[in-house]
Amino acid sequence: MSNVFLIPRTIISGNDALEKSGSYLKKCGNKAFIVTDNMMVTIGNVQKLVNVLDKQEIGYELFAEINSEPTDQMVYQGVKTYKETKCDFLIAIGGGSPIDTMKAIGAMLTNPGTLADYMGKEIATLPPALIAIPTTAGTGSEATQFTIISDTQTEVKMLLKGAPLLPAIAIVDPELTLTSPPNVTAATGIDALTHAIEAYTSQKSQPMSDTFAVSAVKRVFKNLLKAYKNGKDIDARKEMSVAALEAGIAFNNSSVTIVHGMSRPIGAIFHVPHGLSNAMLLSECLKFALAGSPERFCDLAKATGIYENNMSDLQGGQAFITEVEKLCAQLQVSTPEQFGVDKKKYFDQLDKMAEDALKSGSPQNTIRNVGKEDIINIYKALWK
Numbered sequence: 001m002s003n004v005f006l007i008p009r010t011i012i013s014g015n016d017a018l019e020k021s022g023s024y025l026k027k028c029g030n031k032a033f034i035v036t037d038n039m040m041v042t043i044g045n046v047q048k049l050v051n052v053l054d055k056q057e058i059g060y061e062l063f064a065e066i067n068s069e070p071t072d073q074m075v076y077q078g079v080k081t082y083k084e085t086k087c088d089f090l091i092a093i094g095g096g097s098p099i100d101t102m103k104a105i106g107a108m109l110t111n112p113g114t115l116a117d118y119m120g121k122e123i124a125t126l127p128p129a130l131i132a133i134p135t136t137a138g139t140g141s142e143a144t145q146f147t148i149i150s151d152t153q154t155e156v157k158m159l160l161k162g163a164p165l166l167p168a169i170a171i172v173d174p175e176l177t178l179t180s181p182p183n184v185t186a187a188t189g190i191d192a193l194t195h196a197i198e199a200y201t202s203q204k205s206q207p208m209s210d211t212f213a214v215s216a217v218k219r220v221f222k223n224l225l226k227a228y229k230n231g232k233d234i235d236a237r238k239e240m241s242v243a244a245l246e247a248g249i250a251f252n253n254s255s256v257t258i259v260h261g262m263s264r265p266i267g268a269i270f271h272v273p274h275g276l277s278n279a280m281l282l283s284e285c286l287k288f289a290l291a292g293s294p295e296r297f298c299d300l301a302k303a304t305g306i307y308e309n310n311m312s313d314l315q316g317g318q319a320f321i322t323e324v325e326k327l328c329a330q331l332q333v334s335t336p337e338q339f340g341v342d343k344k345k346y347f348d349q350l351d352k353m354a355e356d357a358l359k360s361g362s363p364q365n366t367i368r369n370v371g372k373e374d375i376i377n378i379y380k381a382l383w384k
């Protein structure tokens with residue numbers, strides 16, 4: 001069997017990556033449409049980008065309308081403003097929310113129909129150049145062909161896909177992540193870890209994605225807690241920004257699996273941030289998947305130094321999952337109850353959540369067969 005491997009054309013990474021990106025941005029167009037949120041304006045990250053654009057005499061329009069995880073309505077507003085302001089390429093600066101919004105705006109500029117039309121289909125036509133500048137070390141969206149947009153009518157987090165959505169340039173500058181608060185650092189770091197574990201244990205894994213996945217798991221284990229405890233630890237931040245990028249590259253070329261499939265409905269209905277809903281599900285989902293391939297989970301125990309001599313693959317895999325649970329506990333991950341999810345609504349919605357999870361296609365990539373009953377049982381187990 002052959003494999004395809006896609007990454008952004010240019011990746012600029014390291015402490016002064018944004019400052020050094022000017023000549024690359026100059027080649028993308030004359031007027032940038034900057035997609036971001038108000039926090040990025042307040043903390044000065046947008047100004048750092050504007051300084052680079054000014055130096056290169058690149059014009060810009062600021063679209064700072066992303067105030068939560070992206071919806072179809074934010075995207076359509078962005079398309080309208082882009083056209084009115086005559087921009088010719090797009091830059092997203094922020095977490096996964098602005099980056100995903102940028103990709104969807106780009107897609108809707110060159111592809112016909114609505115976003116919902118592309119569920120389960122490939123977005124085929126190239127948008128104007130997309131430049132991604134992540135400020136969380138988490139989603140890896142800077143290196144993926146995916147965008148996740150909530151349909152405001154159906155309350156479904158739509159997973160949309162297509163190689164044209166892969167950013168042309170990813171600018172991965174850890175200095176931009178130094179201000180990320182501990183709860184965001186924890187949730188986004190667990191998102192990156194989840195991408196890497198899922199990519200490695202997916203039915204669609206391939207040797208090239210394995211390399212990036214294992215490397216990302218190792219970096220997260222060594223650095224996430226440090227970045228959480230001391231946000232100003234630039235070395236830990238740098239390692240986490242590389243880990244998130246690696247994990248993005250890994251799942252872009254493999255896939256995510258049951259955790260992400262089940263996480264999106266929780267996010268869509270109860271507005272739990274993406275990384276946190278992954279974290280809530282991680283232990284139960286991994287315990288379920290373990291039986292599908294103890295060897296793959298044991299590989300991760302070996303890579304992270306958790307494996308001890310004479311352990312069977314199953315014991316090694318279990319030890320790895322126990323370490324993941326410990327890390328989540330140290331990062332003070334909330335349960336649905338602690339987050340304030342309405343228990344009655346949650347149980348009333350179980351059937352829809354399971355249906356939506358399966359419809360996304362992600363659970364089917366799990367190394368063990370997953371049925372609707374399995375999904376419902378795991379959702380229930382979060383309230384033990």
Ligand SMILES: NC(=O)c1ccc[n+]([C@@H]2O[C@H](COP(=O)([O-])OP(=O)(O)OC[C@H]3O[C@@H](n4cnc5c(N)ncnc54)[C@H](O)[C@@H]3O)[C@@H](O)[C@H]2O)c1
Pocket residue numbers: 037039040043068069070094095096097098100135136138139140141144145146147148176177178179180181184187188191274275
């Ligand atoms: N496209 C993909 O491949 C992919 C993969 C995983 C997740 N996602 C999507 O990404 C979205 C979540 O992105 P996210 O987890 O990065 O969160 P986010 O972009 O929603 O940001 C979370 C919060 O952190 C703040 N923030 C971000 N960076 C900061 C910084 N440096 N300093 C201070 N505050 C900062 C933001 O302003 C926001 O309030 C979800 O919609 C999820 O579905 C996409």
Ligand SMILES: [Fe+2]
Pocket residue numbers: 139191192195260274
């Ligand atoms: Fe994710």
